[in-house]
Amino acid sequence: MIKIAIVTGASRGLGRNTALSIARGGGDVILTYQSRAEDAQAVVEEIGAMGRKAVALQLDTGKVAGFASFADRLRSVLRETWRRDSFDHLVNNAGHGDYSLIEQTSEAQFDRLVDVHFKGVFFLTQALLPLIADGGRIVNLSSGLTRVSAPGWGAYAAVKGAVEVLSVYMAKELGSRGIAVNTVAPGAIETDFFGGAVRDTPEFNRLFADMTALGRVGQPDDIGPMIASLLSPDNRWINAQRIEVSGGQGI
DSSP: OOEEEEEEOOOSHEEEEEEEHHHTTEEEEEEEESSHHHHHHHHHHHHHHHOEEEEEEEEEETTTGGGGHHHHHHHHIOOOSSSSOOOOEEEEEOOOOOOOOGGGGHHHHHHHHHIIIIHHHHHHHHHHHHHHHEEEEEEEOOGGGGTTTOOTTTTHHHHHHHHHHHHHHHHHHHHHOOOEEEEEOOSSSSSSGGGGGGHOHHHHHHHHHHTTSSSSSOOHHHHHHHHHHHSSSGGTOOOOOOOEESSTTOO
């Protein structure tokens, strides 16, 4: 049976690369987007050109009140497109960066980070648990900034650290259903994350490249295929792990 994966925030960046990598491996994809409908549809078309099925659904992962209706839309899509009542893999990727020193961080900034990166992951997963097939997989995205510190990223790293702990507890509680849960923590990557700072600012790019054992910053193609590999049968025994994919950043 073809595996179906949900990838949140997949209209661009790592989410897009992950969705395409899953499709290249023979999987079908349901991708979510917050506001970039045209970008999301372009990903759907790319996946379709590979001979795989894909559907894009709008979702704001920072608004828990919308998760029940999203689950209802998802049920309809699964039945209409795949004649199924379940999906196999959930990749909680959607997120944003917010650089601010602790003494300057506003409550609104903090709340948005928590809502999207932690509360959203917790309650979206909860809402979708009845639809995840036994033996499925969950991958939660974290950050290399939970291991190495950089001023200005305290709030962001803190909520990502919370996701890492949550992943372990998910693995424990969902183990009876054969669902494996892992965290993937990328290092600095050339995407439009935080306004494309790593990609578009040469000094910033060199700073992180000099901190990395392999001598460069990461590319989306360094991350998406790795996440897709965690969903393959060959990696069925990896569970409750934090896997950093950073090229050896900060060692």
